[in-house]
Amino acid sequence: MTLLEIRDLRVTFGRRRNPFVAVDGVSLDVAAEETVGLVGESGSGKTTVARCVAGLQRPDAGTVTFEGRPLERVGRRPAELQRAVQMVFQDPRSSLNPRMSIAAIIGEAWRTHPSAAPDGDRHEAVTALLADVGLDADVASRRPGDLSGGQCQRVSIARALAVKPRLLVCDEAVSALDVSVQAQILRLLVDLRRTHHLAMLFISHDLGVVHQIADRVAVMRRGQIVEEGPATEVLAAPKHEYTRALLDAALDLDDAGPAVTA
Numbered sequence: 001m002t003l004l005e006i007r008d009l010r011v012t013f014g015r016r017r018n019p020f021v022a023v024d025g026v027s028l029d030v031a032a033e034e035t036v037g038l039v040g041e042s043g044s045g046k047t048t049v050a051r052c053v054a055g056l057q058r059p060d061a062g063t064v065t066f067e068g069r070p071l072e073r074v075g076r077r078p079a080e081l082q083r084a085v086q087m088v089f090q091d092p093r094s095s096l097n098p099r100m101s102i103a104a105i106i107g108e109a110w111r112t113h114p115s116a117a118p119d120g121d122r123h124e125a126v127t128a129l130l131a132d133v134g135l136d137a138d139v140a141s142r143r144p145g146d147l148s149g150g151q152c153q154r155v156s157i158a159r160a161l162a163v164k165p166r167l168l169v170c171d172e173a174v175s176a177l178d179v180s181v182q183a184q185i186l187r188l189l190v191d192l193r194r195t196h197h198l199a200m201l202f203i204s205h206d207l208g209v210v211h212q213i214a215d216r217v218a219v220m221r222r223g224q225i226v227e228e229g230p231a232t233e234v235l236a237a238p239k240h241e242y243t244r245a246l247l248d249a250a251l252d253l254d255d256a257g258p259a260v261t262a
C-alpha cells in the first residue's frame with residue numbers, strides 16, 4: 001500500500017526575473033514500512049522535497065498525499081497527519097531546546113499531540129522511549145548539552161517516536177556524526193522501522209549510508225530524479241552516469257578512510 005505519494009512536485013525560488021527551479025517535476029512513492037533513500041549531491045533539491053513533505057515548504061505545483069489525503073502546509077495540516085509524518089534533522093543539537101530536560105523535550109511532543117500522550121505514567125513512558133533508542137533512564141533528567149551528538153540524535157528519534165508516526169523523514173540524519181556513531185544510528189533506525197512499523201524517506205548525499213538502510217533508491221540531480229529502483233540494483237548496476245559518478249566518489253572516500261559498516 002502506498003503511504004506517501006509525491007506527484008510532479010515543483011518548487012521555484014527567487015524573483016520572477018531570475019527564478020531558480022530547485023525541484024523540477026519530482027514524483028516518488030513510499031510504501032508502508034518501506035525505506036526509500038533519496039540521494040544526490042549538495043544542492044540537488046533533496047531537502048526541498050523533504051520540506052514539502054513536512055509541510056514547511058509550499059510547492060509551486062504538484063501534490064503530496066499521505067494515504068490519499070493531501071499533506072497541506074503545517075498549520076493547515078490536520079493534527080493526525082501532522083503526527084503521522086515526523087522529521088529527523090541533520091544537526092540534533094540545534095533541533096533540541098538546550099534549556100529543557102530530555103524528559104521535557106519528549107513531554108512537549110505530547111503537549112503538541114495530546115492524542116499520542118500515554119494513558120499511564122509519563123515518566124515510565126519516557127523511560128520506555130529512551131530504552132527504545134538505546135538510552136539509559138537517567139538521560140531523562142539531563143539537558144542536550146550534557147549529551148554527545150549521537151545521544152542527541154537518539155533523543156530526536158525518541159521525540160519523533162513519542163507521537164507514534166507512520167513515516168519518518170530523515171534529512172541527512174547521520175551526516176553530522178562520526179563514522180562509528182553513524183553506523184550505530186543506522187542500525188537503530190533499521191531496528192526501529194521493524195519494531196515500530198515505520199516507513200522512511202531517508203535523505204543523504206552519501207550513497208554508502210543509503211546502501212545500508214534503503215529498500216529503494218531515487219537519485220536526484222538538479223531538481224530531477226534521474227534514476228530510481230531497488231537499492232541493490234541501483235547501487236550494483238547504476239544505469240545513469242550521474243549515479244555512477246556518485247558511486248565512484250563514494251568508493252574514493254571509502255579508500256581514503258574507514259568503511260561504514262552496519
Ligand SMILES: Nc1ncnc2c1ncn2[C@@H]1O[C@H](COP(=O)(O)OP(=O)(O)OP(=O)(O)O)[C@@H](O)[C@H]1O
Nearest residue numbers: 013014022040041042043044045046047048049205
Ligand atoms: N529558501 C531558499 N531560497 C533560495 N534558494 C534556495 C532556498 N532553499 C534552497 N534553495 C536552493 O535550492 C537548491 C536545492 O537546495 P536543497 O537544500 O533542497 O538541496 P539538497 O540536495 O538538500 O542539498 P544540501 O544537502 O546541500 O541541503 C540549492 O541550490 C539551494 O541553494
